[in-house]
Amino acid sequence: MKRKHARCVAAAAMVAAVALGTTACDHESGLDTSKPAASVPALPGVTTTTSTKPKAAAVDYTRLLLQAGDISATGDAYVDQPPTPNPDSRPGAEVLFVNEEQTKAVSILLVALDNPASGPSALAEAQASLQKAVTPGPPQPSIVGTGGTVVAGNSPDGKKSVSVLLFTEGSTLARIEFDGLPGQPAAADFVTNVGQKQAIALRVGLPTP
Template identity: 45%
Template sequence: MIVRAGLAATVAGVLLTGCGGPGAVLEPMSIPGGTETTPSTTPATTSPTAAAPVDYTPLLLAPGDVYVPGDGYSAPPPIRDPDGVHGAEELMTNGDQTRAIGITIVVLPDVATASAELTRAQQTLSTVVPTEPSQPVPVGTGAIAVTGLAHDSSKAVTALVFGEGRSIVRIDFYSAVGQPTPVDFAIGIGKMQALAVRVGLTGSG
């Protein structure tokens, strides 16, 4: 059974990650709540019509974007604004569910806020028990990656977190113990996701 990731709206802005299923588990990801200003309450006769919430799910990569020779990924419909936090998330799994990729995008009010929260997001890579030191990687802004194990040692995890404009993105790659996802592969997926976010946010407002 796959357990979806959740976004808990907390001011502390802590990212926890993981995902559960055969060979893959995605845990909750927490990021700051109250990230968008709510208009002040005014009499119904004078307040403007509220703008429709933005759907950020189109920012996510599609399973077909992930190329692995001899294998393919699929995913259920992505989750819009999980736990009330602006953004989107999804969990892709390969054919025999021995590998999975969990992607969570959180969209903040502006670049300055995203930059401030990225440091907290980087610190939550401690949710992976590293088998080697974390390393900076060339994806988006301030990207770091770490390879290790889930805390229950049931699977290998390669985690990547980075900023892109006013968003924070976390991608987790799950696989069998002893068969971690190469960081180079994670970087390639990360670059595609960063481009999709950059282009998508430019047009989404």
């Protein structure tokens, strides 16, 4: 228990050091909360047996997030903080991982979309807002998910390296940010590997439309 507590304290320290709060990631996806459809009022005196379509159960996105063991590489173990469900009251989840040396961090944000057709516009909005987190180089295509795109550079204050992977899987937008020391960006194969694992978790865990 003492070791676990120490790791949590270390994770909190890393958050302050790299200035990466998961809340900051929330505001960079560029998405609006979808509004539920209005219910149809019942008509008095009507006794027909027409049934309405049952409401789909809400998806628990915290169960679809990767865990620390999924991203830990040999010699570079990560510790995760408790995941946050529905950040900013939007359907989805987010989580932050910090390595034990407190030199790297990975944050994952999942945001539910209205439908898969919303993916391209959601990706465009998310990419347009990246300037808040990274001074980017040219966006590079990624094999991860649908519309996978990687943007790498430095934080606006130059205190850390930042790589961001954006993609959609079904009706979900995923944003994965990799932070490191200045001049030490996340390796491209590490970014792809983490992204593919998260895409698979979404593909397997999301309900069939």
